[in-house]
Amino acid sequence: MYRSRVAGTGSYLPPGVLTNADLEKMVETNDQWIVERTGIKRRHMASSDQACSDLSLIAAENALKDAGLTAQDLDAIIVCTVSGDQVMPSTACVLQHKLGARNIMAFDLSAACSGFVYGLSVADQFIRTGVYKHVLVVGAEVLHRFVNYQDRETCILFGDGAGAWILSRTSTEDKNVIMSSHLHADGGLGDLFVLPAGGSKIPFSAEVLENKGQYVRMKGREIFKNAVRTMSHCCQEALDANEMTADQVDWLIPHQANNRIIEAIAEYYEFPKEKVVVSVHETGNTSAASIPLAFQMAKDDGRVKRGQVILLTAFGAGLTSGSLLMRY
Structure with missing residues (x-):
């Protein structure tokens, strides 16, 4: 291995x-x-x-x-x-x-x-x-x-x-590696965030365009509650798997969906705000691009450095969720 x-x-x-x-x-x-x-x-x-x-x-x-x-x-x-x-x-x-x-x-x-x-x-x-x-x-x-x-x-x-x-x-002797990742999905909550048309179930048609089925739809309140709960669970899973505590993490880089969600996760773990990377003010929600964009901003301005322990966590339509702990 x-x-x-x-x-x-x-x-x-x-x-x-x-x-x-x-x-x-x-x-x-x-x-x-x-x-x-x-x-x-x-x-x-x-x-x-x-x-x-x-x-x-x-x-x-x-x-x-x-x-x-x-x-x-x-x-x-x-x-x-x-x-x-x-x-x-x-x-x-x-x-x-x-x-x-x-x-x-x-x-x-x-x-x-x-x-x-x-x-x-x-x-x-x-x-x-x-x-x-x-x-x-x-x-x-x-x-x-x-x-x-x-x-x-x-x-x-x-x-x-x-x-x-x-x-x-x-090599296995290298300390700066991905330690573990933890992935989940709850398809029973898939209707909270959808893009209805364009697939085999609802192909594009004049009716789809009239009903605006080509655009994303979401149930914001339910998304918020599930995002905080699920990302917090994924973070804890990563810490437990590596026998670590939150204070040993140098940076938490969550999916940049909403600043209130990010603050709720940080509060749950008592992460100091200065240890949480936030870029949502500049980029909005960029879905799969949000974590690497936030990481790059923190790397470019000198916050993220080699040898630091970094915890990534995300939540998205599906409903999918996950975390990854690494030493960069």
């Missing part, structure tokens, strides 16, 4: 920005209402000619550069997204071609906002068992194209972006 280390990281936020002031002109809302309930001040928006694979490409290239590798070194590509370029082929296959990678395994993983933690866990298993040496894991979303900007409950939340990590094989 081998272990996995984070060899390189990268991210990309498209330059287009949608502020709360912009939203005030589009729907009945205001900056104070949005900030008090979500903490979000602005979101980045992909341009009309940018697809999910385009954002993924820039983040992946940055991660490869950080790792000192080229696309030819990759053994597998996992793109975690719910807003891929198209139903088929996968965005991972499109990204493989754009990167100029070899004829390697490439697939999309759909676990919504938990996608990046799911993807890291899958990549970790391939590396631990000796199948692959270098795996690219990307979390990328162009969510604004699935948002109804007449629905103030959802349109204030979502933004676009991409983050990428390279997981590489290392």
Whole structure:
């Protein structure tokens, strides 16, 4: 058995920005209402000619550069997204071609906002068992194209972006490794957050467009309660599995959905606010991209450093959830 280390990281936020002031002109809302309930001040928006694979490409290239590798070194590509370029082929296959990678395994993983933690866990298993040496894991979303900007409950939340990590094989003696990951799903609560149309159950039609079935729908209060409960459980699971306590964690990096959710989780564990990475004010909810984007911001400004213990946790449609504990 081998272990996995984070060899390189990268991210990309498209330059287009949608502020709360912009939203005030589009729907009945205001900056104070949005900030008090979500903490979000602005979101980045992909341009009309940018697809999910385009954002993924820039983040992946940055991660490869950080790792000192080229696309030819990759053994597998996992793109975690719910807003891929198209139903088929996968965005991972499109990204493989754009990167100029070899004829390697490439697939999309759909676990919504938990996608990046799911993807890291899958990549970790391939590396631990000796199948692959270098795996690219990307979390990328162009969510604004699935948002109804007449629905103030959802349109204030979502933004676009991409983050990428390279997981590489290392020895069992290496201390800076992924320690464990813990994944869950509760399909019985799947109706709390849905994108109704576009699949085999409800294919696109004139009726779908008339009923706005192509846009995300969510039950906010129920999502909030389940997010806090489930992510707290996943964090405790990771700590217990590694016989650690919360005070031994240098950084908690949760999915950036809502500042009130993040604060509730931190309060549960009595994490000092200064040990919780928050980027939701700048990015909004970027689903599978949110954790790597938040990580990269903290790494770039010097907060996150090699050798630190970092706890990731996420919650998303499905309902999916998960955590991952690592020493970076």
